[in-house]
Amino acid sequence: MHYYGTSSINEKGHLTIGGVDTIELANEFGTPLYVYDTQLIRERARGFKETFEKLGVSSQVAYASKAFSSIAMIQLIAEEGLSLDVVSGGELYTALKAGFDPEKIHFHGNNKSPEEIAMALDANIGCFVVDNFYEIELLSRICAEKDKSASILLRVTPGIEAHTHDYILTGQEDSKFGFDLQNGQAEEALKMVLKDRYFNVLGLHCHIGSQIFETTGFIMAAEKMIEKMAAWSTALDFKAQVLNLGGGFGIRYTKEDEPLAPGKYVEDIITKVKQLMTEHQLSMPEIWIEPGRSLTGDAGTTLYKIGSSKHVPDVRNYLAVDGGMSDNIRPALYNARYEAVIANRPEDKADSIVSIAGKCCESGDMLIWDLPITKHEPGDVLAVFCTGAYGYAMANNYNRIPRPAVVFAENGQAELVIERESYEDLIRHDLPLKHSGVDVK
Ligand SMILES: Cc1ncc(COP(=O)(O)O)c(C=O)c1O
Numbered sequence: 001m002h003y004y005g006t007s008s009i010n011e012k013g014h015l016t017i018g019g020v021d022t023i024e025l026a027n028e029f030g031t032p033l034y035v036y037d038t039q040l041i042r043e044r045a046r047g048f049k050e051t052f053e054k055l056g057v058s059s060q061v062a063y064a065s066k067a068f069s070s071i072a073m074i075q076l077i078a079e080e081g082l083s084l085d086v087v088s089g090g091e092l093y094t095a096l097k098a099g100f101d102p103e104k105i106h107f108h109g110n111n112k113s114p115e116e117i118a119m120a121l122d123a124n125i126g127c128f129v130v131d132n133f134y135e136i137e138l139l140s141r142i143c144a145e146k147d148k149s150a151s152i153l154l155r156v157t158p159g160i161e162a163h164t165h166d167y168i169l170t171g172q173e174d175s176k177f178g179f180d181l182q183n184g185q186a187e188e189a190l191k192m193v194l195k196d197r198y199f200n201v202l203g204l205h206c207h208i209g210s211q212i213f214e215t216t217g218f219i220m221a222a223e224k225m226i227e228k229m230a231a232w233s234t235a236l237d238f239k240a241q242v243l244n245l246g247g248g249f250g251i252r253y254t255k256e257d258e259p260l261a262p263g264k265y266v267e268d269i270i271t272k273v274k275q276l277m278t279e280h281q282l283s284m285p286e287i288w289i290e291p292g293r294s295l296t297g298d299a300g301t302t303l304y305k306i307g308s309s310k311h312v313p314d315v316r317n318y319l320a321v322d323g324g325m326s327d328n329i330r331p332a333l334y335n336a337r338y339e340a341v342i343a344n345r346p347e348d349k350a351d352s353i354v355s356i357a358g359k360c361c362e363s364g365d366m367l368i369w370d371l372p373i374t375k376h377e378p379g380d381v382l383a384v385f386c387t388g389a390y391g392y393a394m395a396n397n398y399n400r401i402p403r404p405a406v407v408f409a410e411n412g413q414a415e416l417v418i419e420r421e422s423y424e425d426l427i428r429h430d431l432p433l434k435h436s437g438v439d440v441k
């Protein structure tokens with residue numbers, strides 16, 4: 001079995017994370033439970049920053065908070081000195097409530113509302129990543145109303161097909177995001193924003209997709225952007241101070257996945273970027289990146305309690321857990337694959353194959369197909385690895401299932417950072433009919 005970060009086995013033979021016994025965590029906080037190995041997140045954050053330092057390149061590493069955001073998570077990101085990518089008013093609100101330095105916040109999104117833009121301007125955030133022509137006009141109008149300027153990056157689509165799942169591709173021409181680099185839209189947008197007295201145009205942004213294992217796509221995107229930067233430097237006298245290459249660095253979910261080490265992505269891409277800048281006689285801009293999954297993905301583990309099982313003769317053994325697509329929708333959405341162990345005896349030899357079913361009323365609510373597993377019984381704890389990105393963040397209340405609790409574990413201490421939702425939480429915003437013969441409790 002592949003263990004991530006600080007995960008280990010203790011003297012009782014139980015899986016530990018951050019030096020804490022996962023069985024004790026399940027007993028204390030209940031299941032399903034998201035457990036984060038925060039030391040691993042810190043190591044990843046430091047690794048990215050050190051790689052840039054080693055390369056002698058000015059940078060901002062912005063955590064893509066869509067991967068997993070909470071007050072405590074944002075505090076941790078602030079402690080590590082990273083910047084933050086937010087993509088909605090809600091993510092921005094969370095960051096501001098967590099005391100995050102607004103100067104280091106970058107605001108994304110392909111349809112920012114006027115209210116979200118106003119909120120971000122009022123908070124004096126560091127940068128807007130402008131996605132489309134409508135947003136140029138809207139942002140300029142709201143800046144004018146408030147008599148405030150905004151630093152911006154233009155998000156471009158470089159026309160790159162990264163090798164990943166279709167739903168998480170974003171750099172290709174036919175995408176809802178950004179200004180097309182090839183068909184002249186990006187240039188038109190650049191001319192517009194350069195003329196606008198409310199904008200301080202910092203540079204360009206692209207994000208070609210997620211869970212990418214090779215650097216080729218990133219390098220091709222950088223090549224296309226740098227070619228345009230060279231052309232615009234001469235034609236428009238536009239000298240980009242910032243080149244943002246987005247996130248998307250892949251991680252290992254199962255033994256079939258072979259990602260590069262996170263620092264290696266940066267090293268290979270930036271080495272090439274430096275070379276291209278020299279070739280085009282451009283001075284090196286600040287490089288920004290936006291890792292989400294590669295900071296938190298393998299630092300998260302979900303603990304479930306095993307419940308019912310069903311044997312379909314000659315076909316399959318189903319084993320159900322007390323969560324499912326309500327706490328992790330990725331298998332249903334992307335056919336995402338995971339590995340898991342029985343946390344109370346992770347080292348025991350697997351002697352059967354089961355398919356892990358969720359408890360939602362949906363045939364597609366399957367967490368893992370054909371998992372080799374050791375002996376187990378109802379009440380045992382199943383630990384599903386690598387659920388730290390887009391797991392809790394995409395959790396929902398389907399079937400009115402309360403969202404789970406989240407715990408940070410580090411140096412033998414566990415800290416509850418998100419409480420489990422209660423049934424009361426589920427009906428908090430429900431309003432009874434005003435004129436009904438049925439009285440509610
Ligand atoms: C604009 C942008 N930046 C960064 C990210 C983070 O991607 P990842 O979690 O794959 O690093 C995403 C999500 O794919 C994104 O859309």
Ligand SMILES: N[C@@H](CCCC[NH3+])C(=O)O
Nearest residue numbers: 066168210211330389390
């Ligand atoms: N939510 C996706 C990634 C999309 C990232 C946002 N652009 C995942 O779980 O893999």
